[in-house]
Amino acid sequence: MVAAVAVLSTFHPETAGLFIYDRAAVLSGGLWRLITCHFVHYSATHLIVNLLVLLPVTVLAGRTGYGRFSAAMLFSALAMGAAFVVAAPEMRWYAGASGLANAGAAWLATAELSRGRAGRPLWALLLFLVFAKALWETSVGRTLFLGGASPGEFVSFPLAHLIGALAGAAAALPPVSPRFSKRAGA
């Protein structure tokens, strides 16, 4: 369903208006846009590049559980949406799944690391890359590589990557409460 929304809004731009983050519409009550905006893309290239991470992460999430993955994505989307409203008052529109891709990658790496499975160095490397890039972009204010959006096509919002990664990693951490741990183990 997510892929269908993403493809539809990319190749039929007239539908994108219903799903894109529009600050005025969100503040008027269109809260669904906080979640659906991540599936809208400005061009086919924009969509494909984000899917290069989002698709593998989604496929591999089945190892841990799609239910937990979906909940983590929803949590990350809401966290990023709140950031758009609070931290970017001049931004009128937002679209793109890169924040979710970062969230998914961070969630997957954290989940695999916390389960103690083999391949931990690679998962740790993935987690490090995601956070290092997000932190650098947020501090400098621009994308790391030149292959990102061109000036004027749209403005990259690096904070979304950082918040997405934090929310995804947090959602994958094992619960701290002993009561919850006992209930989970039972």
Add this chain to the structure above:
Amino acid sequence: MVKLGSGSAFRVSRTGRWAFFAICLAAVFSIAACQGLYAQRRGEATSVVDFLYPGGERMVVTPSIPVLKLPVTVGIAFVPGQQGRGVMPEARKNELMNMVAADFEALSFVKEIKRIPSPYLKPKGGFDNLGQVRTMFGCDVIALISYDQIQHTDEGLLSIFYWTLVGAYVVRGEKNDTSTMMDAAVFDIPSRKLLFRAPGLSRVKGSATPVNLSEKLRADSEEGFKLATAEMKTNLRFELDRFKETVKARPEEYKVVHTEGYRGGGSLELPFALAAGCLAFFAAARSRDRKTN
């Protein structure tokens, strides 16, 4: 036999008659050839350098770092010609400006493209004149279009038939060659920095009778400008893409700020996306191998 007025006469030999005929024929061809040596040349040109730097070498303009406020309002104008030169009609200028503007108005980072009428730019107006235009029209970036068109007219061999009088109306003995060069230079007005430029060239060849020569030259001139403008548009798109990459690569030389209402987006870059995707698969494959073993 040739009779003279006094009653006397003299006989002209056959050789003499042929010689006389040959001399007449040679005279006619010589006159026709001399006409061909007289080629006409006309042209009109404008210069963006003369406009922006009226003081010549004495003028020193040090550009500062341009601050590009997106979405940007762009002005487009023809460089005014010197007195007596560069007198392209205003209607044609508007037509050519519309040709260029149509391609770029839809860009997401372009708020509006404003056509600046010629009276607002004065010869040798310089950056001060551009500052006045910026105040009046609200454009921080301006595309200045200059051109140089030369038309040559030569008489071909067929022009010998003009002697028949009717030939001047029906024989296309005039060979025309129209060479046009157009150049669009995009400046950031506050910083006086040239952002990028793009040329366009064309060559139109044609023929005409002496009677409709002016009409044909005007038509060739118009076609020459249209073809050169079309090529300039293509080159402008290419140069604009290159400029976008330059801005990304050199943020210390170009500052981009976003005014309220900008369009935000989340995008990964291809190198990172490939690396992260592959890393995730390798990590998963490794953990599966270990589990199997």
